[in-house]
Amino acid sequence: MIRLCNIYKSLGDFKLKNINLTIEDNEYFVILGPTGTGKTVILEVIAGMYKPDHGEVWLNERNVTEEYPESRHIGFVYQDYMLFPHLNVEENILFALKLKKTPAKIMKEKLERMATLLNINHLLQRYPATLSGGEQQRTAIARALVAEPDVLLLDEPLSALDPRSKEVFQQELKQIHRQIKTTTIHITHDFNEALVLADRMGIMCNGEIVQVGSPEDVFHKPCSQFVATFVGMENIFNGIISDESDARQVRIGPVQLRVASNLLGKVRVAIRSEDIIIAEDKLSSSAQNILPASITEIVPRGPFFKLFLDAGIPLVALVTRQAIDEMRLEPGKNVWAVFKTAAVHVF
Numbered sequence: 001m002i003r004l005c006n007i008y009k010s011l012g013d014f015k016l017k018n019i020n021l022t023i024e025d026n027e028y029f030v031i032l033g034p035t036g037t038g039k040t041v042i043l044e045v046i047a048g049m050y051k052p053d054h055g056e057v058w059l060n061e062r063n064v065t066e067e068y069p070e071s072r073h074i075g076f077v078y079q080d081y082m083l084f085p086h087l088n089v090e091e092n093i094l095f096a097l098k099l100k101k102t103p104a105k106i107m108k109e110k111l112e113r114m115a116t117l118l119n120i121n122h123l124l125q126r127y128p129a130t131l132s133g134g135e136q137q138r139t140a141i142a143r144a145l146v147a148e149p150d151v152l153l154l155d156e157p158l159s160a161l162d163p164r165s166k167e168v169f170q171q172e173l174k175q176i177h178r179q180i181k182t183t184t185i186h187i188t189h190d191f192n193e194a195l196v197l198a199d200r201m202g203i204m205c206n207g208e209i210v211q212v213g214s215p216e217d218v219f220h221k222p223c224s225q226f227v228a229t230f231v232g233m234e235n236i237f238n239g240i241i242s243d244e245s246d247a248r249q250v251r252i253g254p255v256q257l258r259v260a261s262n263l264l265g266k267v268r269v270a271i272r273s274e275d276i277i278i279a280e281d282k283l284s285s286s287a288q289n290i291l292p293a294s295i296t297e298i299v300p301r302g303p304f305f306k307l308f309l310d311a312g313i314p315l316v317a318l319v320t321r322q323a324i325d326e327m328r329l330e331p332g333k334n335v336w337a338v339f340k341t342a343a344v345h346v347f
C-alpha cells in the first residue's frame with residue numbers, strides 16, 4: 001500500500017500542493033493530467049528522489065519519508081527509459097541483481113521469467129541503441145520488475161509508441177499486472193489508456209490531485225469544469241437549480257432539464273456527447289430529457305460523426321454513419337435530442 005499524507009513540495013515556481021492519496025495493495029492506479037502539472041514530481045517524491053517540504057510517504061505501513069531511494073523497494077521506469085547504453089539487454093535487466101551478488105542460477109531463472117513475461121527473449125544480446133522505442137520500453141519494465149519491487153512506478157511508459165502498438169502493449173501490461181500483481185502507479189496524458197488499465201485513477205491540475213475515482217466515475221461524473229473538459233465532455237453549461245421538489249430541474253437559458261442532484265443554486269451542467277440519442281419521432285419516457293433540435297452541422301470524427309444541434313442551447317451529439325444514413329440526417333433537419341436524467345451531470 002502507498003499512502004501520501006499532506007505532501008507539499010516547492011520546486012522553483014512549481015508547487016505540489018496538499019497531496020493526500022492512498023493506493024491499495026495490488027492496485028493499478030493511473031495518474032492523468034496535462035503537461036507540467038507535477039505527475040513526474042509525485043513519482044519522484046514516492047521514490048525518494050525528492051524529499052517533501054511537508055508531509056509523509058508511507059509504503060506498506062512504513063513511514064519512508066526519511067529513507068533513501070535504495071531502501072524503498074520501488075521499481076521506477078522513467079519517461080525516457082534510461083537504459084545503460086554500454087550494457088546489452090540481459091546485462092541491463094540483471095544489473096541490480098549482480099550488484100547484490102545474486103547467485104548465477106537464480107539470476108538465470110529470473111531473467112528467463114522476465115524475458116518471457118515481456119516477450120524479449122530474442123533481444124537479450126542487443127544493445128539499447130539498436131532497439132525500437134517499444135523494445136526499450138519492455139527492457140526497462142523487465143529491469144524494474146526483476147528486482148521484485150513492492151511498488152512499480154511507470155512514467156508515461158507508452159508515450160513513444162504508435163497507436164496500434166500502444167493498444168497491444170496496454171493489454172499486455174494489464175495481463176502482466178494480473179500475473180505479478182505489483183502495486184502500480186502509471187502516468188499518462190491519454191484518457192483511453194486510463195480507461196483500459198486503471199482500477200482507479202487520479203486527475204492532476206496545477207500540482208494538485210483534483211479528483212480520484214474509478215475510470216467510470218471520473219468519465220461520467222467529473223467534479224469540475226477542468227476534469228470534464230479533460231475527459232472530453234463537450235456539452236458544458238451554466239445552470240440554475242431552484243426547485244426543491246422531487247422532480248429536480250435545472251434551467252439552462254431557455255431550456256429546462258431533469259436532473260438527479262442534491263445541489264441547489266448556480267451549477268455547472270455537463271452531458272457527454274455519446275449519451276445524447278438522436279430520434280426522428282418524439283419518444284416519450286418520464287425518465288428522459290427530450291428536446292426539439294435542429295441540426296446545424298455534421299463533422300466526421302474517427303469512426304463517428306459529430307452532430308452540432310441547436311436545441312435552444314447548443315448541443316453536440318455523437319452518432320454512427322448508420323444513424324446518419326437511416327434517418328437521413330443533414331444540416332437543417334429537425335430531430336429530437338433524447339438523454340437520460342442520469343446523463344445530466346451537475347457540479
Ligand SMILES: Nc1ncnc2c1ncn2[C@@H]1O[C@H](COP(=O)(O)OP(=O)(O)OP(=O)(O)O)[C@@H](O)[C@H]1O
Binds near residue numbers: 039041
Ligand atoms: N528541480 C526542479 N526545479 C524547478 N522546477 C522543477 C523541477 N522539477 C520539476 N520542476 C517543474 O515542476 C513542474 C512539474 O513537473 P513534472 O515533471 O512533474 O510535470 P509532468 O506533469 O510530469 O509533465 P509532463 O507530462 O510534461 O511529463 C514543471 O513546471 C517543471 O518545470
Ligand SMILES: [Mg+2]
Binds near residue numbers: 040041155
Ligand atoms: Mg512527466
